[in-house]
Amino acid sequence: xxxxxxxxxxxxxxxxxxxxxxxxxxxxxxxxxxxxxxxxxxxxxxxxxxxxxxxxxxxxxxxxxxxxxxxxxxxxxxxxxxxxxxxxxxxxxxxxxxxxxxxxxxxxxxxxxxxxxxxxxxxxxxxxxxxxxxxxxxxxxxxxxxxxxxxxxxxxxxxxxxxxxxxxxxxxxxxxxxxxxxxxxxxxxxxxxxxxxxxxxxxxxxxxxxxxxxxxxxxxxxxxxxxxxxxxxxxxxxxxxxxxx
Numbered sequence: 523x524x525x526x527x528x529x530x531x532x533x534x535x536x537x538x539x540x541x542x543x544x545x546x547x548x549x550x551x552x553x554x555x556x557x558x559x560x561x562x563x564x565x566x567x568x569x570x571x572x573x574x575x576x577x578x579x580x581x582x583x584x585x586x587x588x589x590x591x592x593x594x595x596x597x598x599x600x601x602x603x604x605x606x607x608x609x610x611x612x613x614x615x616x617x618x619x620x621x622x623x624x625x626x627x628x629x630x631x632x633x634x635x636x637x638x639x640x641x642x643x644x645x646x647x648x649x650x651x652x653x654x655x656x657x658x659x660x661x662x663x664x665x666x667x668x669x670x671x672x673x674x675x676x677x678x679x680x681x682x683x684x685x686x687x688x689x690x691x692x693x694x695x696x697x698x699x700x701x702x703x704x705x706x707x708x709x710x711x712x713x714x715x716x717x718x719x720x721x722x723x724x725x726x727x728x729x730x731x732x733x734x735x736x737x738x739x740x741x742x743x744x745x746x747x748x749x750x751x752x753x754x755x756x757x758x759x760x761x762x763x764x765x766x767x
Contacts (some may be wrong), residue, residue: 527560534565547575555586580622597629604661636678659740663747670751680757683741692733695726
């Protein structure tokens with residue numbers, strides 16, 4: 523549904539006063555930053571007290587982030603991949619990493635390292651996420667080293683392992699004529715031909731290099747690189763009942 527900035531801000535207040543939530547989490551709002559800024563200003567003028575979270579891919583302009591200075595309590599940025607070639611192939615934006623580096627530094631300059639209330643609820647700062655991708659652990663390691671050297675060794679980092687192939691990943695490639703491609707050597711007509719192809723040939727699949735779950739050793743290698751770089755605050759499961767502070 524369409525909402526004015528004021529109507530959106532009123533929803534923040536309802537969530538605070540009726541829903542008793544701990545925060546307002548704005549997920550991928552990069553394309554509507556001016557409206558988000560107005561909604562926060564309105565809600566705060568009407569009594570909003572809980573933190574605002576800006577949940578982003580980090581493909582943000584510095585101008586957009588400047589509009590949010592003083593309005594966002596917690597930044598929740600991703601740093602997805604490191605190399606221009608990988609970001610061009612997977613994200614269709616070869617400037618992703620360069621943009622993310624500048625954006626993450628700007629976010630940290632605004633709110634600093636992640637801080638908690640006495641009962642373990644995040645109240646301000648940056649929580650950086652990196653989803654480890656199949657075969658791309660070296661890029662993850664480079665990201666961890668850069669974060670430690672250029673942002674903060676006290677940065678709170680979530681090294682995530684839940685990647686699973688989805689969407690177009692693993693789908694059979696088709697030519698412009700709608701034919702299935704087999705190993706790039708030939709094509710076969712439609713679904714009926716799938717059962718007629720030679721057993722020695724394999725169908726060419728989209729993004730085959732990431733058409734698997736991530737391995738435990740890949741995740742562990744990124745974690746060890748982060749620790750060697752000096753990072754120490756990680757989103758680990760609690761080792762006991764209660765809060766993981």
